Amino acid sequence: MSTPFQISRRSFLRRCAVTSALTGVPLWFVQRDLEALAQQAAPKLPSANDRINIAQIGCGGMGSGDAQGAASRTNVVAVCDVDESHAKGLATRLAKNGKTPDVYTDFRKMLQRDDIHALINSTPDHWHSLINIAAARAKKDVYGQKPLTLTIDEGHHVVKAIRDNKTVFQTGSQQRSDRRFRLACELVRNGRIGKLHTVHVFVPAGLVGGPFASSAAPASLNWDFWQGQTPAVDYVKERCHANFRWWFEYAAGPVSDWGAHHNDIARWAIGLDGPVAIEGKPLTTPVAGGYNTPSEFEATLTWGNGVKQIVRTTPDDTPYGGVIKKDGQRNGIKFEGTEGWIWVNRGNLDASKEEIYTTPLPESATHLEVSLDHLGNFLECIRTRKDPIAHAEVGHRSASIGHLIAIAIRSGKPLQWDPAKEVFVGENASVGNPYLVREMRKPYDYSFIA
Ligand SMILES: NC(=O)c1ccc[n+]([C@@H]2O[C@H](COP(=O)([O-])OP(=O)(O)OC[C@H]3O[C@@H](n4cnc5c(N)ncnc54)[C@H](O)[C@@H]3O)[C@@H](O)[C@H]2O)c1
Known part of the structure; x- marks a missing residue:
C-alpha cells in the first residue's frame, strides 16, 4: 500500500508500533487511523505565499501557546490584548525574519483588516462570544477557546453568527483530536x-x-x-x-x-x-x-x-x-x-x-x-470549508x-x-x-x- 507520505508498508507498520508504544493506544487502533488517512488525498502543503494569515486575540497563558503553535505552521500577522504589555510581549516573542506581528488593543480595529483570514480567540470566557460573533461577521474563520460561551443564551447567538456567515469554527476542545x-x-x-x-x-x-x-x-x-x-x-x-x-x-x-x-x-x-x-x-x-x-x-x-x-x-x-x-x-x-x-x-x-x-x-x-491534530484540523477546514471536529x-x-x-x-x-x-x-x-x-x-x- 502507499501512504500519504509514500512510505513502505514496513516503515508504516514501524511508525504505527512506535506511536502505539508511546501513547499506550493499541496497535490496531493506530493502524486503523493511519490507514484511513492514507486513503485521503495528501493535504496540499501551502507555499509561503498562500499561508493563512492569523490574528491572535488574548495574549495571556493560553493565547501565547496558541499563537506560538500557529506561528510554527502559518503566519501570525497581528496580536491583540486589552493589556498592551501582553500583546507587545507576545509580538516580540513571535518576531521572525525581521517581521513582528502588529499590535492592537481593540479587536474591532484589527478585524477591519482584509489580509487577516482567521483568528484565535484566547480571551477569558466572558469575552468569547462577542469576539467570535464579530469575527464571523467580518468573515474571519475562528479557533475559539473553550468553553464556547459564558451563558447558554450566548451559544444561540454564536451558532447563528457562525452559520449565517459560513464561518469555519473550531472550539478549543482539543481532547476531541486525541x-x-x-x-x-x-x-x-x-x-x-x-x-x-x-x-x-x-x-x-x-x-x-x-x-x-x-x-x-x-x-x-x-x-x-x-x-x-x-x-x-x-x-x-x-x-x-x-x-x-x-x-x-x-x-x-x-x-x-x-x-x-x-x-x-x-x-x-x-x-x-x-x-x-x-x-x-x-x-x-x-x-x-x-x-x-x-x-x-x-x-x-x-x-x-x-x-x-x-x-x-x-x-x-x-x-x-x-x-x-x-x-x-x-x-x-x-x-x-x-x-x-x-x-x-x-x-x-x-x-x-x-x-x-x-x-x-x-x-x-x-x-x-478522526482528527489527530486539533489546530491542523482547523487549518485544513479553512481550505476545504468543512466543519472542524469541534464545530460551533x-x-x-x-x-x-x-x-x-x-x-x-x-x-x-x-x-x-x-x-x-x-x-x-x-x-x-x-x-x-x-x-x-x-x-x-x-x-x-x-x-x-x-
Ligand atoms: N484548551 C485548553 O486546554 C485551555 C487551557 C487553558 C486555558 N484555556 C482557555 O483559554 C482562555 C484564556 O485562558 P488563559 O488562562 O490564557 O487566561 P489569561 O488571563 O492568561 O489570558 C487572557 C488574556 O486575554 C486578554 N483579554 C481579556 N479581554 C480581552 C479582550 N476583550 N480583547 C483582547 N484581549 C483580552 C487578557 O488581558 C489576557 O491577556 C480561557 O477561556 C480558558 O478557558 C484553554
Whole structure:
C-alpha cells in the first residue's frame, strides 16, 4: 500500500508500533487511523505565499501557546490584548525574519483588516462570544477557546453568527483530536463495557482564596474593557489574568476549566445533546470577598437514555476506588457499564479487562470522526470549508453541560432540562431559566459589535 507520505508498508507498520508504544493506544487502533488517512488525498502543503494569515486575540497563558503553535505552521500577522504589555510581549516573542506581528488593543480595529483570514480567540470566557460573533461577521474563520460561551443564551447567538456567515469554527476542545479519548468513546459507543450506566467525571478542585484588596490597575491594562459585559468593580489583581476562572462573573470555576474538556468527552461517548435532569451542590464555602466559585462541588446529571453522569472535583488524596492513585493523576473520566469499565485521561487509558481495548472493533462498528491534530484540523477546514471536529454546535452543547451544572449549584435546586428546546422545565423551571442569560453591561453588549 502507499501512504500519504509514500512510505513502505514496513516503515508504516514501524511508525504505527512506535506511536502505539508511546501513547499506550493499541496497535490496531493506530493502524486503523493511519490507514484511513492514507486513503485521503495528501493535504496540499501551502507555499509561503498562500499561508493563512492569523490574528491572535488574548495574549495571556493560553493565547501565547496558541499563537506560538500557529506561528510554527502559518503566519501570525497581528496580536491583540486589552493589556498592551501582553500583546507587545507576545509580538516580540513571535518576531521572525525581521517581521513582528502588529499590535492592537481593540479587536474591532484589527478585524477591519482584509489580509487577516482567521483568528484565535484566547480571551477569558466572558469575552468569547462577542469576539467570535464579530469575527464571523467580518468573515474571519475562528479557533475559539473553550468553553464556547459564558451563558447558554450566548451559544444561540454564536451558532447563528457562525452559520449565517459560513464561518469555519473550531472550539478549543482539543481532547476531541486525541486518539486516546476517541478510542474510549468508540469502545463505549460500541458496547465494549456492556450497557453504559454511569460516567464519572473527575476535575481538579479550584482555588480557595480571599478576601482580596483592590488596587490601581496596571497602566498597560484597560480594566474597563477587560471587564466587558460583567458588572464594573474596582480592579482586584486576583480577578484578572489567569484567576478570572474562579469567579462566576467571568467563568464558572472548575466546571468551566477542566470540566469543559471532560464533559465534552463524556457527551461524545453518551452521544446525546444534553441531560434531562441536573442536581448539584457545593462541597466547600467560598471565602467572603474572595474567589466566589466553590473550589469543590458534586453534580449528578441524568441523560435521556438513563445514564447517570457524576461530576466531582478531586482534591489531593481522594481515593476513587484506586483508579486515580493507579493513574497518578487527579482528573479524567471513568465509564462504567454492565460488563466493565474504562478510565481515560490525557496520560492513560485503562479498563477492567485488557481485552476491552486490545481486541479490535469490527469493521461494522460505529466509527467516530478522526482528527489527530486539533489546530491542523482547523487549518485544513479553512481550505476545504468543512466543519472542524469541534464545530460551533459541538462547542455550544458541551459548554452547556458546565453551565447547567453551575446553575444547579448556584440555584440549589434540582432542575429538569429539555435538551431539544434548551429550557428548564418542571417544578423549578422558574428558578433555572433566569440563569440562561445575563444582563450585559453597556457598552459591552451586542451593540458593541454592531
Ligand atoms: N484548551 C485548553 O486546554 C485551555 C487551557 C487553558 C486555558 N484555556 C482557555 O483559554 C482562555 C484564556 O485562558 P488563559 O488562562 O490564557 O487566561 P489569561 O488571563 O492568561 O489570558 C487572557 C488574556 O486575554 C486578554 N483579554 C481579556 N479581554 C480581552 C479582550 N476583550 N480583547 C483582547 N484581549 C483580552 C487578557 O488581558 C489576557 O491577556 C480561557 O477561556 C480558558 O478557558 C484553554
